Amino acid sequence: MSARRAPYELWPIVAAFVLSGGLSFYALALARANHTPVVLWLANGALIGWLVQKPLSRSWPLLASAFLGLVLAKLCLGDPLASTLLIGPCHALETVIVSEAIRRRFPHLSPRTRFMDLARVGVVSALIGSALCALGMMSILHLWSGADVLVSLNTLFRAHFVGMIIAGSTSLVMVTPSLRHIEPGRIWVLVRDLLLMTAVTVGVFVESHIPMVFMIYPPLLLLVFRHRFVGMVMGMTILSLVVGLVTTLNVGPFNLVAGVTPAFHVVMAQVFIGVSCFVALPIALALADQDRLRNRMHESELRYRMLAEHSGDLVMRIRTNGDRMYVSPSVKELLGWEVEDFLKPRPDLIHPDDRERIAAEVCKLRAQGGTTTATYRLQHKDGHYLWIEAFARLVPSPDGDGAMDIIYTGRNVTERVRIEQALLESQAQLRTITDNMPAVIARIDTTWRYTYVNRFVEQIFGKTPAQVVGRTVRQVHGDAVYDRLKHYLERACAGESMLFEYEVKHHDKRLHFQAHYVPDLDADGKVRGVYELTTEITHIKNVEHELLRLAHQDALTGLANRRYFSERVPALLDMAQQHNAPVLLALVDIDNFKSINDTYGHAIGDIVLAEVGRCLQKLVREGEMVARIGGDEFVVLSCDFGNVRHANAFTQSLWERLHMMVDAGVAQVAVKMCVGAAVCKDEGSVDGLMKLADEALYQAKEAGRDTYRVLTRGFNGGGNDKGNSNSHRPNEEVKVRQA
Known part of the structure; x- marks a missing residue:
């Protein structure tokens, strides 16, 4: 590749040598043969065309070759070598000044180059280069041969300046294809x-x-x-x-x-x-x-x-009277009309619903000038309508008559309009759905300001969407609710999906809500807001509470049922053990309840049970528990007493107060009870405690009913504790063996 490229790089060097030497020899030989000064020095300008094409750092071989050509020409004519070597750099300086000035101002010569600017740069640089070259050569000739200074300077400057203009222009034309094109x-x-x-x-x-x-x-x-x-x-x-x-x-x-x-x-x-x-x-x-x-x-x-004839857009130039001076051929592809058919005004092709609006836009454009954009329907030659997006500008007419023309550009946007209409319809459907959803659907931006909320917010908070959008969460809900929601908003803005419940007081009512916060992410995954879905669950919470009450409460008496009692007893026993406190569990059974049902009926029996339940509820204190665990069987659990004597006193008081006369409407029913109480310390087994209380109740029934018995376990100081007899023998003491 280097061998093939070498001849192309060598030819300019050889040509510069031949051209510089030949023109120098011709000018000097002709002048000396007739004993006249040199009329025209063309050698320096002949190199300009090559030197302007590359930087000086790459064109020095051409200068060196031209310098050798000059030296050889002068030596052939008998000039001394010393003066020749001194004059050579002056010629090179002139060539470098002109070529560098042109190359730096015009790095690339092309048909777009302003030739007046090129000539201005060339003439000015030629003046400077020729003056410096003539001054240098005059000084050398004056010192070398004593030549007259002014005559030499005058003659040399004119010969070099005119020669540079002519030869430089010629070389530029010869090496620049765009300048020599014929x-x-x-x-x-x-x-x-x-x-x-x-x-x-x-x-x-x-x-x-x-x-x-x-x-x-x-x-x-x-x-x-x-x-x-x-x-x-x-x-x-x-x-x-x-x-x-x-x-x-x-x-x-x-x-x-x-x-x-x-x-x-x-x-x-x-x-x-x-x-x-x-x-x-x-x-x-x-x-x-x-x-x-x-x-x-x-x-x-x-x-x-x-662009106009091959573009898919319709381009027209329209006069103020409506005549179309130019219609692009795209009208055939766009609307099916020939250009000749479309040169006359055709307002009838505009959809009837759009004609008045478009006419108003045209009148406004002609009156105010500037630009306008409109979207309207235009009839195809086949009869159907296309949606056209038109851009029009009022400009001075190129005819030079002072009139104003409209430059019109229209494109087919039918598919886009269909998509937009489908999108609007979809948005309307979506808004209808969201506005009728039984939940608040909203969007909150990163400043925690509402940007959208559906109409259901009116039913929940009594505020219209217009009153909510644009306001912050704090402004809409107040400080108290905002403090509860702030934590969840922060986590949602951090990219988490949050599902939580909260309670507020609104118009003296406690309302329960379930909220779901979902981050709104952009295409890069950056959080730009939060979507909110809030549902009122007050009725669900009320149902839950009612279900919980029914699951834990006896419907007839209002007392806790056996299930709730069984769930609570283990926790109470654990607490008593932690505090080293005794526990009392009393079983209460109505005497002869079956005979009450048989005698008065089950309705009266239910009244008796309900009255006993109300009586028990009044007797127990805070921290004590009473429940109905069977048909006519009740239980009382207490941890609030100091010793066995207090337990006996509590059991006796309970037994005495449960004697009552129940007004059943048709009769007065006398109610009597048997109570069996178990008092234990360090008892962790529910079954053990129940078994001991059941044993005490059995003893009370064996004693003839309408009495109570107390059994103890885990206390120091003997095996028996004393208890009172039934109400018929209140002063008699009965000893009960410890179980």
């Missing part, structure tokens, strides 16, 4: 015009009797107008070569000026070439810029037309 059909026209320019120039400058130098301007300007920048460069090159040659040969119209030296003839030639260049150059640059702008406008027009 249509194939116009090549022969260019050759013909160049031959004409050459013939006229040679004829004018060969004629030494009549001054007709002005005759070269018609063919030169013809080249400029027909071939733009290329014609100007080639015409000036022909003019420069002919003028320089005839001047150094001391022929031509400049010799008509009598009494001047050959050096002055050179000055006249340089001035003539410079004036001709500055006549043709601005015209060529202006025409090139005009072509560039015309091409850009044409490209823009082609681009716009391509």
Whole structure:
């Protein structure tokens, strides 16, 4: 690959050597053969086209090659090596200044380059580079050969400046494809015009009797107008070569000026070439810029037309009277109409329900200007309607008549409108569902402010959605409820799903709610709010409480039932053991209850049971428990006494108070009881305690009923405790053996 690339990298170096050496040799040899100053120095400008294409760090081989070409040319003409080596860098400095100025200002030359700016940069840099080069060369020649300073500076500057303009422009045209582009059909026209320019120039400058130098301007300007920048460069090159040659040969119209030296003839030639260049150059640059702008406008027009004609959108230009000056071909694909059919105003194609609205929009646009956007229905040629989204702008008419046109762009949005309508319908259905759900459905943002709430909030909290949306949770529910909800809101905003219950007081009623907080996550998984589903469960809680009451309460007497008693006794025994306290369990049985039922009926029996239950409920104290555990069997549990004597006194009081007369309506029923009490300490077994109480009740029944017995266990101080007899013998003491 390197071997293949090497020739392409070597050719510019060889060409720079040949071009610099050849042009230098030609200019110096011609001037010295006729003992005149150099008319035109083209060698430095010939390198500009190559040097502007790459940075200086990569183009130094070209400068070195051109420097060697200059040195070889001067050595061939007999110049000393020392002066030649000193003058060479001056030439390189001029080339570097001009090429670097152009390259830094215009890194890439293209048809979009502003040639007036390019010419301005080139002329200014050529002035600076030529002045520095001439000043350096003048100093060297003055020190080396004693040449006149002003004459050398004047002659060198003009030769280098005009040569740089002509040769630099030529090299830029030759190496830049966009500048030298010529249509194939116009090549022969260019050759013909160049031959004409050459013939006229040679004829004018060969004629030494009549001054007709002005005759070269018609063919030169013809080249400029027909071939733009290329014609100007080639015409000036022909003019420069002919003028320089005839001047150094001391022929031509400049010799008509009598009494001047050959050096002055050179000055006249340089001035003539410079004036001709500055006549043709601005015209060529202006025409090139005009072509560039015309091409850009044409490209823009082609681009716009391509977009308008190949776009799926309908594009129209409409006059104020409704006439359509332009309709894009997309109307055929969009609406089925031909362009010719759509050029006339067609308000009848607008849906009847939309005509008035669209007419108002058009009137507003024409009156106020600016832009407007509207969505409406337009009839297809087949008869069905399409939804069109139209964008219109009022702009000055390109016809230059001072009128205002409407630029219209419309696109088919039927599918989008259907989707939007389906979405709106779905949202309406969803809102209907949410508003009629027996729960509060809401959304709370990260600032804990309501952004949505359904209408059920009116039934729960007595507030409309408009009164809730936009307010914070604290503002809606108050500080007390907010303090209960704050913890759950924080956890929901942290990404957790929270299900909890809370209770509030509303209008002197206790309301129970169950709330479910679900985080609202965006596409990146970031929490942007909380969804709330709150249901009032007051009736459920009431049912739960009622069920719990029915499960633990005897329906007839209102006392605890056997199930609740069995659930509570183990906990009470554990508590008594922890505090080292005695426990009393008394079984109460109604004497001859079966005979009451048989005599008075079960309804009277139920009245008796209910009255006994109310009496027991009044007798027990806080911390004591009474329950109905059977048909006519009740139980009393107490841990609130100090010793056995207190237990006996409690049992006796209980037995005495349970004697009653029950008013059954049709009769007075006398109720008597048997009580068997067990008093234990350190007793952890419910069965053991019940067994001991049952034994005491059995003894009371064996003693003839209507009495009580107390049995103890776990107390120090003997095996027997004393108890009173039944109510018929209140002063008699009966000894009961400890079980």
